[in-house]
Structures are given as C-alpha cells and as structure tokens.
Amino acid sequence: GENVEQHPSTLSVQEGDSAVIKCTYSDSASNYFPWYKQELGKGPQLIIDIRSNVGEKKDQRIAVTLNKTAKHFSLHITETQPEDSAVYFCAARGGGGFKTIFGAGTRLFVKA
Amino acid sequence: DVKVTQSSRYLVKRTGEKVFLECVQDMDHENMFWYRQDPGLGLRLIYFSYDVKMKEKGDIPEGYSVSREKKERFSLILESASTNQTSMYLCASRPGSRGLSSYNEQFFGPGTRLTVL
Secondary structure (H helix, E strand, C coil): CCCCEEEEEEEEEEEECCCCEEEEEECCCCCEEEEEEEEHHHHEEEEEEEEECEEEEECCCCCEEEEEECCCCHHHHHCCCCCCEEEEEEEEEEECCEEEECCEEEEEECCC | CCCECCCCCEEEECCCCCCCEEEEEEECCCEEHHHHHHCCCCCEEEEEEEEEEEEECCCCCCCEEEEEEECCCEEEECCCCCCHCCCCEEEEECCCCCCCCCCCCCCCCCEEEEEEE
C-alpha cells in the first residue's frame, strides 16, 4: 500500500545550526506534500507545503525540496531556534486527492 | 480563524465501555477525519467523511465506528473499548468537494488522549 518513510526519528541540533528531515513516498500519483509541526499538547499544524509541479519552496527559515523522480522530499530549517523544538511530520497526498499518508514523525530538539 | 475542537483532552475508560469522541469544526468544511497517533507510527487514518451521513473506512477502522449527522460534527465511537485502543486521537477537517481537495490544508484539533484500563 501507500507508504511514507521519514528519517531521522530524532534529531538534536545546536541553536543556530540547520536541521534537515527527509521523506520518501511510494505512490507515484502523489501530488501534494505538506509538512506539519506538532508542539507539546497540540494538534499538528501546517508549516509549509509543496505541489508536485514545483521543485523547491521557501518561507523565511524553512524550505522544502521535492525530487519527483526519486520520490524524495525534504524539510530544511535554517538558523534553528529553541521554539523550533517539536515533532515534525511529512505527508503525501494524491491520486483522488483524499487520503493523506503521514510519515512516522521526527522529534527535533534545538539546544540553546 | 479555523477552529477544530475535541470534546475532551484526556479520557480514562475501562475495557468494554462504549466511548464517544466528539469533534466540531466551525469553518463549514466538507471533509472530516479521525486519526490515531502512536509513537513511531505517525498518524493513521481510522475513518473519514466527505459529507453529512457519508463515511468511509481509513486504514485501521477495526473496532471503531463514526457518525456524521451534521456537517460540523464528526463523532468517533469505540463500541467496546480495549487496552490496545489506548492512544492519542486527532480529528481534522478540510475544505473542498470530494475529489477536488488535493491541495487544501487540513486543520487538526488538539487531540484526545484516551487511556483504556
């Protein structure tokens, strides 16, 4: 079935460093790739997304890249801050546009 | 500002009890979803609904049922709770008619942490 793999499961960085989270998807019909941030005690919240007709998208300190051929997409956070500490989920949606398949999540720790 | 609310943040039930988890969204979204979140497994879809009184099974529907009598409300029902249903349950909603919601943002509620003893 459809699957999204996410790595690493845990990531610890020093404040100011960059963080990269990588995902691969199995369904070649996927055409939308959102990233969610989940802070403690809250539901996931969309932070950035990318469509399959775009290779890269940037929003301030966050960027996403998509390689459709390899079925890889990545989240890049630059100049990390302690408030970036959270669980991040990648996801893929496509085909009928209905179901969103989520990765297992990455717990990011940013050390001050 | 879209708001998805869930009836309880924490819930403790006993094995065999019938459990109702309620979700309400205030943005007139057509689509609503129930997920469960477990460490290392991400979010797994239990059921979803794209219209009032319509429901479709997700990836792990066994042991659950749902009800959508009104557009803004989507209920998850555990007919006979079991210990393996201890989990975080997340409700979400998304705008768009069926098949036309590929790119629409999905909004999540804060979650209900259910413990079944």
